[in-house]
Amino acid sequence: MKNAIRTKHNLDFKVCDDPMGNGVMRYMVGTCNGQYEFMPFAIAIISIVNDSPGNGHLDDVFEWFEYAAKRDKKPLMIMEFFNQRFKQHCILKRGFMPVPGTNNVVKFFL
Numbered sequence: 726m727k728n729a730i731r732t733k734h735n736l737d738f739k740v741c742d743d744p745m746g747n748g749v750m751r752y753m754v755g756t757c758n759g760q761y762e763f764m765p766f767a768i769a770i771i772s773i774v775n776d777s778p779g780n781g782h783l784d785d786v787f788e789w790f791e792y793a794a795k796r797d798k799k800p801l802m803i804m805e806f807f808n809q810r811f812k813q814h815c816i817l818k819r820g821f822m823p824v825p826g827t828n829n830v831v832k833f834f835l
Contacts, residue, residue, distance in 0.1 A: 730792050732785040754789055755782035761790070767800045767831070768793055773811075787819060794834055801832045 728737060736755040743749040749762050749771065759772035770790060775783055794801040803821065805828050806812040812830060815821040821830035 729796075730788065732788045734781055734785050736782060736785040738789045752786075752789075754786045756780060757782045757786045763797075767802045768797065770801070770803045771805075773803075791832075791834070794832070798834075800834070803830050805829065 732754075734755060739753040741751050743751045743760055749760050751760055752758060756777040757773060757775045759770065759774055761771055762769045768790060773783070773786060790801055801821075802824070803812075803815060812823075812828075815830050816823060819832070821832045823829075824831050
């Protein structure tokens with residue numbers, strides 16, 4: 726199947742069902758992988774693991790998820806940060822906003 730977009734590093738978005746089920750999906754983009762869920766009100770990134778930080782593949786992850794959020798006219802959320810430096814990076818460098826009363830961030834698209 727042909728990709729819907731071409732990312733910075735021309736990386737495919739690979740996906741499969743998560744073994745835990747409940748609508749959660751697993752993804753892989755280059756050296757990054759994790760879990761996400763299409764929710765009625767948003768696309769929620771549950772986890773992001775980058776096995777080779779610094780290679781730019783995280784940019785491609787965000788390109789894919791932002792494409793899907795714009796296509797579906799939904800906000801993009803990242804859920805429950807363990808790494809507060811990464812949360813600050815998402816807020817200061819990637820245009821996300823903190824969700825009050827949670828440890829989540831959200832980005833809206835017009």
